Amino acid sequence: MTDGQPVPVIIDCDTGVDDALALLFAVRHPGIDLRAVTCVAGNTDVDGVVRNTLTVLERAGAPDVPVARGAERPLIEEPRSARHVHGHDGMGDLGLPAPRRAPAGVDAVTLLRREILASPRPVTLVPTAPLTNIALLLRTHPEVTRNIGRIVFMGGAAGVGNATPVAEFNVWHDPEAAAILLTAGVPITMYGLDVFTRVVVPGAEVRRLRASAEPGTRLAGDLLAHRPAHPGSRPDDPAEDAGGLGDAGALCAVADPEGLTTHRLPVEVGLAPGPARGQTVVDRRPRAGESELHEGVREQPLVDVGLDVDVERYVRLYLTTVERPAV
Secondary structure (H helix, E strand, O other), X not given: OEOOEOEEEEEEEOOOHHHHHHHHHHHHOOOEEEEEEEEOOOOOOHHHHHHHHXXXXXXXXXXXXXXXXXXXXXXXXXXXXXXXXXXXXXOOOOOOOOOOOOOOOOOHHHHHHHHHHHOOOOEEEEEOOOOHHHHHHHHHOHHHHHHEXXXXXXXXXXXXXXXXXXXXXXXXXXXXXXXXXXXXXXXXXXEXXXXXXXXXXXXXXXXXXXXXXXXXXXXXXXXXXXXXXXXXXXXXXXXXXXXXXXXXXXXXXXXXXXXXXXXXXXXXXXXXXXXXXXXXXXXXXXXXXXXXXXXXXXXXXXXXXXXXXXXXXXXHHHHHHHOOOOO
């Protein structure tokens, strides 16, 4: 919240268990004015993403937030889902009901342009998915950047990847789109795997949420129970009942940026075929190296890269927010 007013936010997502956790948080945090949600293929196919998004918003008590269908595949690559992580339906196979309403009658890029330009205050754009919709928006309607205050995207890694040894899934899924994002010309925060994996809700809190009589709060608990706290853990392991916030941490960083430690660093995306395709190359060197000395300095976008996070602060923030009654 700035100047006592909620921050206008638009989420671009591929809902997804942790995208759903992010939606629940955004709907209920008093400092966030969720103006729209746009959908893109990623964790599951785009029609499944639309269905999941509408269902989550209804369960959260926000059925009027406009939702639009976006790109069904990356700019160049074939689509590659993450159903092995998020379940066949993308939502942990929880058997949630079908939504009662349809998406908006416009495509995602049209809705993004409309809502960004119509906002009385600069919008914070929060992509928690492959960046195809955002790249199409920036290339088709570059005028939107005049009313985007910041882009906080969940993606990339300064260290280890997950889709490959060096590439994070959202960037790896559409590297060209991520490269376009970095040239947006607006302030950008990268909430990458370096902090993404660290924010974990303890098992006792997850069980408490699951026991709630309030539908949105209970859904948050069920979703967290599906997200293992540590890579390689099985969601059905009774000893593993803590749950990682994942994408929802990026929304925590919007609501409470002081909980995230960032460093302003040059970042570029590896686009060449091979094992480094989709890597976010974060230059953390204190001074130029031999490459720059011999070949000249290349201009790279400067990004506020999240390198440390106050875990307890964001866990507490998430819990107090999703336990708020729906307005």
